[in-house]
Amino acid sequence: MKPPILAIVIPCLNESLMLPHTHPKLMASLTALMSANRVSAKSFICYVDDGSNDTTWQQIKVLMAQDPRTRGIQLSRNFGHQNALLAGLHAARPMVDCALTMDADLQQDEAAIPLFIDRYLNGKDIVYGIRKDRAADGWLKHHTASAFYALMARMGVNLLANHADYRLMSRRALDALAEYKESNIFLRGLVRELGFEEDRVYFNVRQRAAGDTKYSIRKMVLFALNGITSFSIAPLRAISAIGFLFTCFSCAMLIYVLIDKYLYHDAVPGWSTIVISIYLIGGLQLLAMGVIGEYLGKLYIESKRRPRYIIEESAMDLSEDASSESL
Secondary structure, eight states: OOOOEEEEEEESSSSSHHHHHHHHHHHHHHHHHHHHTOOOOEEEEEEESSSSSHHHHHHHHHHHHHHHTTTEEEOOSOOOOOHHHHHHHHHHHHGEEEEEEOTTTTTGGGGGHHHHHHHHHTOEEEEEEESSOTTTTTTHHHHHHHHHHHHHHHTTTTOOTTTEEEEEEHHHHHHHHOOOOOSOOHHHHHHHHHHHOEEEEOOOOOOOOOSOOSSOOOHHHHHHHHHHHHHOHHHHHHHHHHHHHHHHHHHHHHHHHHHHHHTTTOOTTHHHHHHHHHHHHHHHHHHHHHHHHHHHHHHHHHHHHSSSOOSSSOHHHHHHHHHHOOO
């Protein structure tokens, strides 16, 4: 196998303080891989400026002028981390054999990049970077992250715990990812749906060298909600289940009220009618909402127009050649 063309895609949002630390280390890693003939000399680093309001884009243009192995994309506004990653992957896809995504803060150890390349050269289409521990996180980040992965698992979403967006994808995986047309992007879930050969690389997390994290509590909550609503209709089914339970409870209350009224004669006049109406109507409403939610969930999934299947390998051409030879 000839050395693959690698693109390292880095989304950036107000990273003017971090880029002077990030770029030399990434370029040193890329140069070492080129010197060892493990990646092609055509490999490059692609920075995606996600609508920064500092000097991030100006710094990227300077880096591009200094080294042709540096590429840059500037988005017209802040579209979000996931969309910035996707923009970089789509732009790099026609030119590369594989693409590696990571954050600009270098908390994801760049020393692990050769391990990703090893897994790719061994035939893996997708390689996930998994952090070894969460010792570098604060108390809040540590517990919210653990709760996030536990919640996603309960919702039936196929995620790898402690995997962010440090991953390598082959050209074939990038082509398959391009088939997904939905607007609400959650790459951690989408990539796992592709179904190609995958492997994992474990790395240590470091503290950010400069600048501040761009993931506020609000952004983390929105990110979690996007992940749940993009890959699970469990909340809708929960409403349906609650509605069913309330309906059963209403029927039980109906029997209790009728016994209390006609057998023991303890009911206050009018109380039976009010209680029966409240419980029965409330239960039926929740049940109806749950049923409607089931159908809305199906329509919601269909509206994303995700591919129904992805062909990993086909023998159709070979069979047609054999048929023509036999004739």
